[in-house]
Amino acid sequence: MKHNKTNLSSNPRFSLRTISIRLQLPLLICLLLLVMILLFGTISYLSIRRASMTIGEQRLQSLTEQLSGMFQQSAHSLNTRCRILANSKEIVDYLDADPATRRMPGNSIDAFQKLLADTLTAWVEVRDPQGGLLLREDRTGPIYSGRPFSSQDQESGRPLVPPNIPKEIMEDKADSNIVGNLYHLGDSLYYPIIARTAGNGKTLGYLLSWRAVRNTTKTVDQLSQLLGSKAALYIGNNNGSLWIDMVKPVPAPPVAMEKPRKTVHYMRPGGKVIAYAMPIPGTKWRVAVELSQTLILEAASRFLYWLIGIGAFLTLAGSLIAWLISRNFTRPLDRLMRAAAAIEAGDYSSKVDIYRRDELGRLASSFNSMTTRIHHTQDDLEKKVQSRTQELESVNKELEAFSYSVSHDLRAPLRAVSGYAIMLKEDYEDSFDDEAKRITGNIIANVKMMGQLIDDLLAFSRLGKREVRKQQVDMEDLARACVTELSQALPNDTYLIDIGPMPSCKGDPDLLKQVWMNLIGNAIKYSSKQADPRITIGSIEEAGRPVYFVRDNGAGFDNKYADKLFKVFQRLHSHEEFEGTGIGLALVKRILDKHKGGIWAESSLGNGAVFYFKLTL
Secondary structure (H helix, E strand, C coil): CCCCCECCCCCCCCCHHHCCHHHHHHHHHHHHHHHHHHHHHHHHHHHHHHHHHHHHHHHHHHHHHHHHHHHHHHHHHHHHHHHHHHCCHHHHHHHHCCCCCCCCCCCCCHHHHHHHCCCCEEEEEEECCCCCEEEEEECCEEEEECCCCCHHHHHCCCCCCCCCHHHHHHHCCCCCCEECCCEEECCEEEEEEEEEEEECCEEEEEEEEEEECCCCHHHHHHHHHHHCCCCEEEEEECCCCCEECCCCEECCCCCCCCCCCCCEEEEECCEEEEEEEEECCCECEEEEEEEEHHHHCHHHHHHHHHHHHHHHHHHHHHHHHHHHHHHHHHHHHHHHHHHHHHHHCCCCCCCCCCCCCCHHHHHHHHHHHHHHHHHHHHHHHHHHHHHHHHHHHHHHHHHHHHHHHHHHHHHHHHHHHHHHHHHHHHHHHHHCCHHHHHHHHHHHHHHHHHHHHHHHHHHHHHHCCCCCCCEEECHHHHHHHHHHHHHCCCCCCCCEEEECCCCCEEECHHHHHHHHHHHHHHHHHHCCCCCCCEEEEEEEEECCEEEEEEEECCCCCCHHHHHHHHCCCCCCCCCCCCCCCCCHHHHHHHHHHHCCCEEEEEECCCCCEEEEEECCC
8 A cells, every 4th residue: 555745835825814904005095096097197198199199290291281382382483484584585586496507696595694693593404395405504604505415514513414304304294384303413402493485386495494402401400490399301302213301312201202191100210200291383392391209299208207206106195194094093903902912811901992982992992891701701710610620639539549449349359250260270170071161261261351451441541640741752663662562472473564664753652652552462463363464564744744554464344433443342343353352442542632643544344454643742
């Protein structure tokens, strides 16, 4: 039979029941305040954030629309001026002339000079209906007329003409005037104002006024400050070929070109921004404005910081007030607790002085009344106990006298009966027939059993007055000593007795010896009829404590009658099968009860038995 060792362990868990009431109320108030602040703060913050973003997006769209309108007005003014000059008599006559005999005027065309009077106009061009370059002039004079652009022109430092200008002109409507794409030529930025020249109901050509983009970083910063929220302004071609920040070329905004007329969000090195882009009518440009999301949400962030600060202050203040209130309630409870502890220690005169008229005051009054009644009841009980103790002492003395008288008076006639029976057997056994011999033997055996029964009863009665001496007991050595003592009356090599290692315990060594002697003696007795009697003595562990056992392979018993084994005179086998008085196991149980322990048995008929016992001293 194998026994598994089980170690019970408990994992402590946090519970409000383990916290003082004085702390429970502040914790509860703190928790409620935190939940309310978090809930209110989250809802408020999200609302303010949403409102700030909505206002920011509306402001962004309004700024972009205003800038688009402003650039549209400027473009319209430039287009009007250029259109008027493109249809002047000089330009019309020049373009309407026969290409074979067309000659550049001796002096600059007046229309060119009017355009070049604007300091931002870099040069002026005249192109044929297919976009071919016919005439070009800047402030230094005409560059060429009707000839290809040469390497000398390039070495002169004049900006090269962008190769896609013919395509840009041909893509426009024949009757349109428009501001063309931005171009990065050399170290400068330029854009053309394209005006159509018409005559005799057809397109004669185009006048292109090239203007330079000349803005300083300071000017752009001032414009950004006027727009607010660290706004960034970008101008770019509709086809996405070039974007500028009003000073220099820059990478295209990540999303502005992909989703025009829609607010988009993306990351910049300085943080997250929102942007809005829209075309500029009358141009091939679109304007995009970026606003810093951090600055837009500044009000929401400031509200969040204030909320955290106010929430922390309210939580601390609420917890402090709750602690003061709880202390006002728990102080009387502490006094009641100390008074109850004093009563538990035996001081029934302790009272609680609480001068209150609320429920705690009435509780204290009831407690004091209860204390007074307990004190009177205790006095009455002590008197009754003293009286009962005296009566018990008198009865015990009478029982002791009775036990002594019974032991002395019963033993005398038993010794006489035993003596006469032995004399009859010794002197007249030869003349007895078999029946007489049997009767004489029965008389001697019963007298012996009666003497043993008297000894066991006296031992059982004396055990009630025996005080347990607590000391460390080596259970393995004690069991071995009992086996050695019991083995002296056994045939040699008849029993196989195995004693395993056993831990020591605290108890009375004399009483524990009686336990071992009875249990091992019973194992020897009830396994005596087996061909190979085996007895095992050892211990197992249960809930961190040792449990000792004695196992045999003897006759066993029906396990449903196991409880009867430990009662006086209760036996599960007849006297003819196995001798005994039926007091040994009752004596063992009484000894273990004195050690605050227990004993139990497991068995089945014909399969032996095992007796377990433990001590908790």
